[in-house]
Amino acid sequence: MSENTYTVTGMTCGHCVASVTEEISEIDGVTDVAVDLPTGAVTVTSSRPVDDADVRAAVEEAGYQLAG
Numbered sequence: 001m002s003e004n005t006y007t008v009t010g011m012t013c014g015h016c017v018a019s020v021t022e023e024i025s026e027i028d029g030v031t032d033v034a035v036d037l038p039t040g041a042v043t044v045t046s047s048r049p050v051d052d053a054d055v056r057a058a059v060e061e062a063g064y065q066l067a068g
Contacts, residue, residue: 007067023058
């Protein structure tokens with residue numbers, strides 16, 4: 001089991017959270033996505049390590065950006 005936390009910028013509502021969650025959930029191996037809207041923290045739990053580039057691509061597909 002692997003868990004990483006990222007910061008996503010630009011999310012302002014529940015729809016934003018749903019979009020980011022949906023895109024990240026499609027990454028192979030991801031078992032859970034927890035989003036904290038006020039802070040932009042997104043915790044990704046997976047059955048094996050997930051490539052940060054895959055998470056970045058999923059977030060960008062949803063229309064947002066990873067901080068940093």
